[in-house]
Each structure stands twice: as structure tokens, then as C-alpha cells.
Amino acid sequence: xxxxxxxxxxxxxxxxxxxxxxxxxxxxxxxxxxxxxxxxxxxxxxxxxxxxxxxxxxxxxxxxxxxxxxxxxxxxxxxxxxxxxxxxxxxxxxxxxxxxxxxxxxxxxxxxxxxxxxxxxxxxxxxxxxxxxxxxxxxxxxxxxxxxxxxxxxxxxxxxxxxxxxxxxxxxxxxxxxxxxxxxxxxxxxxxxxxxxxxxxxxxxxxxxxxxxxxxxxxxxxxxxxxxxxxxxxxxxxxxxxxxxxxxxxxxxxxxxxxxxxxxxxxxxxxxxxx
Numbered sequence: 001x002x003x004x005x006x007x008x009x010x011x012x013x014x015x016x017x018x019x020x021x022x023x024x025x026x027x028x029x030x031x032x033x034x035x036x037x038x039x040x041x042x043x044x045x046x047x048x049x050x051x052x053x054x055x056x057x058x059x060x061x062x063x064x065x066x067x068x069x070x071x072x073x074x075x076x077x078x079x080x081x082x083x084x085x086x087x088x089x090x091x092x093x094x095x096x097x098x099x100x101x102x103x104x105x106x107x108x109x110x111x112x113x114x115x116x117x118x119x120x121x122x123x124x125x126x127x128x129x130x131x132x133x134x135x136x137x138x139x140x141x142x143x144x145x146x147x148x149x150x151x152x153x154x155x156x157x158x159x160x161x162x163x164x165x166x167x168x169x170x171x172x173x174x175x176x177x178x179x180x181x182x183x184x185x186x187x188x189x190x191x192x193x194x195x196x197x198x199x200x201x202x203x204x205x206x207x208x209x210x211x212x213x214x215x216x217x218x219x220x221x222x223x224x225x226x227x228x229x230x231x232x233x234x235x236x237x238x239x240x241x242x243x244x245x246x247x248x249x250x251x252x253x254x255x256x257x258x259x260x261x262x263x264x265x266x267x268x269x270x271x272x273x274x275x
Contacts, residue, residue: 085111
């Protein structure tokens with residue numbers, strides 16, 4: 001079924017690009033920003049029900065917010081693409097809830113949050129809004145959550161919390177686009193049309209979105225965790241990023257992949273937050 005969907009989308013975008021570069025670029029960009037909806041499994045819903053749940057308002061959308069703990073120190077948790085706040089379960093279970101308060105957000109168009117489309121500038125605006133309205137001691141972020149956090153804080157360093165944990169951080173936007181073009185078997189012309197539409201839409205260039213560029217402007221103490229077998233985000237790029245981030249420590253792992261859900265990673269992150 002998935003192959004059929006990819007085939008149909010590929011042919012649709014090829015036809016559109018041949019008729020109108022602008023429409024082709026627009027529809028490719030919209031598809032690029034569309035996370036396919038994933039239903040919560042029962043065990044995920046059961047766990048999330050243990051939180052204090054509420055919605056916060058963001059640009060007219062309801063954003064799902066889960067809270068655990070009653071401590072004074074606040075940890076903001078930000079998941080990645082096609083994920084949700086369940087990914088922080090292990091951290092919720094081991095953190096001292098009298099010392100910390102964990103606040104986990106479902107990104108726009110993810111989990112129980114409203115929305116259809118999702119991209120880095122949008123996620124960054126959500127994080128910005130939260131940091132402007134709340135005191136945060138640490139940000140715990142994964143994948144596109146880490147990328148969006150770094151993007152925001154490189155542009156708004158005064159919002160930087162004392163600590164940022166970046167798990168499995170992607171490298172740069174052009175690599176995302178290249179993978180999108182590869183999966184849909186689109187032409188270089190279709191790629192150019194997508195990038196042109198993005199630039200006109202956002203006023204930004206794709207090469208502005210690069211984790212190494214973001215790293216040099218980070219003010220927080222950083223823990224960068226990356227697995228050598230990560231197939232979604234290059235390990236060596238993360239190592240180079242860590243060298244550029246002024247106050248950071250790099251933790252390389254092996255065998256945990258992009259998700260980095262092993263207990264040993266959780267313990268290292270907790271240790272970093274605690275000290």
C-alpha cells in the first residue's frame with residue numbers, strides 16, 4: 001500500500017511540475033511538511049493519562065501539553081518528526097518528581113495537537129512562545145525537536161535555558177530535501193521548484209538551516225548524544241557540531257540507532273541534568 005501511495009504522489013508531483021513550476025513547488029513543499037497521522041496505541045494512551053494534561057494555545061491551534069512532577073526545576077521535552085510525548089516515558093519514570101517538573105509538548109500536527117502541516121520554523125515559534133511564557137531549566141529534545149531548538153536559540157540566544165540536551169540531531173535541511181526527492185523519485189527541476197517555493201514562503205534559504213551553523217551561537221551547556229549507527233542523521237556531522245558548540249559535551253553510542261531509547265542514554269541525560 002505504501003509503495004502505491006508513493007507511486008501516485010510521485011506521478012502527481014511530476015505532472016504538476018511539468019504544468020506549473022510554482023504549483024509543483026508549492027504542492028511538493030506541502031507534502032514535505034505533512035506528517036502522516038499516527039494513532040496512539042493503547043499502552044501509549046494509558047501512560048499519557050498518568051500526566052496532568054492540558055492544551056495551550058499556539059497560533060490558533062491547540063497544543064497538547066503533558067506534565068509530570070511538582071518540582072521547581074522545569075524540563076521542557078520536545079520530540080521529533082512523526083513522534084509524540086510518549087517517547088519520554090523512560091525519563092518520566094526515573095526523574096525525581098519532587099525536584100523536577102517535566103513538561104512534554106506534542107508538536108503541531110502530532111499526537112493530540114491540532115494541525116495538518118509541520119516544519120522547523122513553526123516548531124521554533126512554538127518553543128519561542130513557551131520559553132517567553134515559562135521559566136525552563138533544561139530542554140530535552142530529540143531529532144527535529146533538537147534541530148528546531150538549536151535553530152531558535154541561535155537566533156534568540158537570550159531565551160537560552162541553562163542546559164540543552166540534543167539527541168540524534170539532524171544535519172542540514174538540504175539533506176532532508178534530498179531524501180524526500182529520492183523517495184519520490186523526482187527530478188532536479190522538481191527539487192529546484194520546491195526550494196524556490198520554500199524561499200518565497202519563508203524568506204529564508206535552505207542552507208540557513210544547518211546544525212553546525214546553529215551550534216556556534218548556542219549559549220546553553222549542551223549534551224549532544226548521537227549513535228554511530230544512526231541512519232537518519234550522520235554521526236560525523238554531529239561530532240563536528242559538538243566541536244563548534246562552545247559549552248558542550250559529546251556522547252557517542254553504538255547500537256541504539258536514531259531513537260536512542262536505551263536505559264544507558266537515559267541515565268547519562270539524567271546525570272547531566274542533575275549536575
